[in-house]
Amino acid sequence: ICWLFGGHIQLTECVLQNDHFLQLLISDSVETAVPMMSVLHSILGVNSSVLLQVDEEILHSVLDELVYKLSSSTNPVIGNAATKLLLLIAKFCKQLLELLATRYKGLNVLLSKQWTGKGFDRDLSQLLDLLYLEQSNGKGEMQRQHQAACVIQAAWKGFQTRKRLKKLPQAVTALQRSFRAKREQELQLLKKQKEDEALKLQMQLQRRKAMRLFHERQLALLEIIHPSQINKHMQEMEVKSALTIQRFWRGYRARKNVHQQKQSLREYKAAVIIQRAACRFLEKRRRKRTLSSWKDPRGLTDEQRVALQQKVDDYIKLHPASQMSEEMSKELHMQAQEKLAQFLLRSRLDQRAAQRRETLLAQVNTDVELLMNAPQLAESTEKDLAVFMSRSVPVATKAKESHSAMLKYARWPWWKKLGDEFEEDDVIPDDTLNAELGSLFIGGRKSL
Incomplete structure (x- = not known):
């Protein structure tokens, strides 16, 4: 095989790309691995750039296997062959040396610790020198890149600082404006709190003063009243107080119900x-559909007209019209007239009832809006009270009488109200309600 490489250099690439060669190279057997490494050494001696011509995956596989044999094996033969191959690769191609230095960063430490003094120190020292030299060059390049990055960062930070210094007066002005606005807001809030506290204190003082005057007035009245009339006077005061509390409570509850009904009324x-x-x-x-779907009827042909006329004649022959006397026709005409009159009368009554319902609904809506906006x-x-008052003297008199009747009912003794303990708070006896139903007044007019 090595003799064939001398005359056919193109075979070196085919040998490296062969799967069987890679399988023999990664074998754990010494008898197989050492000859394969010697064949690889001969291939590199014939064609030193063959590793650059093969695929990157094959190159990495070969280098990984060589480094693996150096790290896992302790046989000096395998270590010597692998070291020679790595030294040959590093000498012939600088790109492969850079690959060894970057891909296998702990290779120099491994070689110096594990394979020093094994009988091939000369090749090992040469390989270590090449690796250290490449690492130092890489460190110098890294240091140079680091210095360039520091220069760029310094220039960028200087630019940013100068830019911020230019915008500093505007930022200071905005900061001062926001600080003054915030301080003004805090002062206004503090002033408002002080005013609220002063108003609250003033209201408390006025309430205490009014309470004191009320007690003094009560004591003065008690001094004037005869001792036998004190209990009666106290009962009357209790009744008045109860009526006042009830009036305010009912007004509050009515306003609350009205406010709750506002949303539902708005939704309705x-x-x-x-x-x-x-x-x-x-x-x-x-309407558009009815107008668009309208189509003129098609005209009948002579044959269709003759056939239709024949059908009409046949039907008339089979169903002759019954003879009706003149009296029967007059009676039928009178019945039709009566039914028509009844229908017209009923329609007028229905129309009047509908108008009345619409009027009542409009009146109810007006009253509801008046109560809701009260x-x-x-x-x-006084202007607001004038809206709920009537200018009619009979209506005002009737309202006064009904009010007197309610006050009289409130002053009744307990034994006259025994039938009312299970009634609701808002229920009033029928005899007092009858006096008010005829004179209910809302919004300046009398409601029937």
């Missing part, structure tokens, strides 16, 4: 508007 109105728009849209589309008792003014 929105649903009505959407439904109305959808109905209009569907009606328009239905201000609270603490915020109400």
Whole structure:
């Protein structure tokens, strides 16, 4: 085989690419591995650049096998052959030396520790010198790249620093503006808190003063009242207080219910508007369909007209019309007229009822909007109260009478209210309600 290589150099590449050669090279047997390494040494001696001509995968496989034999075997024969091959590869091609230095970084340590003093120190020292020289060149290149990276970083950091220094006045101005705005906001918040605390303290003082005046007024009234009338006076004061509490509680509960119903009423109105728009849209589309689907009837031919006329004549012969007297026709005409009159009368009544329902619905909606937009008792003014008052003297008199009746009912003794303990808080006896149903007034007009 080695003799054939001398005259046919192109065979070296074919031998290295052969799978059988690689299988024999990776064998663990010394009798097989050493001759294969000698054949590889002869191939490199004939064609030193053959490893650069084969595939990268084959090159890595050969180098891995040689390094593996140096790391796993302790036989001096295998170590000598592998060292000579690596030395020959490193001498002939610088690219392969760089590959050995970069791919197998611990190779020089392995060679110096494991194979020193094994009988081939000369080749081993040459290989170690080449590896150390390549590593030093690589370190110098790395150091040079590191210095270049430091120069680039310094230039970039200087550029960034100069750029920030140029923008520093604007940043300082923005910072001062934001600091002043924040400080102004904090001062306003602190001022508002102080005002709220002062107002709260003032309200407490006014409440205490009003409470003191109220107690003084009560004591003055108790001094004026006869001792026998004190209990009656106290009962009247308790009743008034209870009525005031009930009035405020019922007003609060009514306002709360109205606020809760606002959202549902708004949703209901929105649903009505959407439904109305959808109905209009569907009606328009239905009309368009009816208009677009209309087609003129086709004319009949003479034969079809004759056949249709024959069918009509045959049907008339089979179903002759019954003879009706003049009296029967008049009676039938009268019945039709009566039914028509009844229908027209009923339609008018239905129309009036529908108008009345629409009027009542509009009135109810107006009253609901008036109640929903009504201000609270603490915020109400005389103008707001005038909206709920009637200018009619009979209506105002009737309202006064109903109010007096409610107050009289509230002053009744307990034995007259024994039938009312299971009623709700908002339920009022029928005799007092009858006085109010006829004079219910909302929004400046009388509701029937």
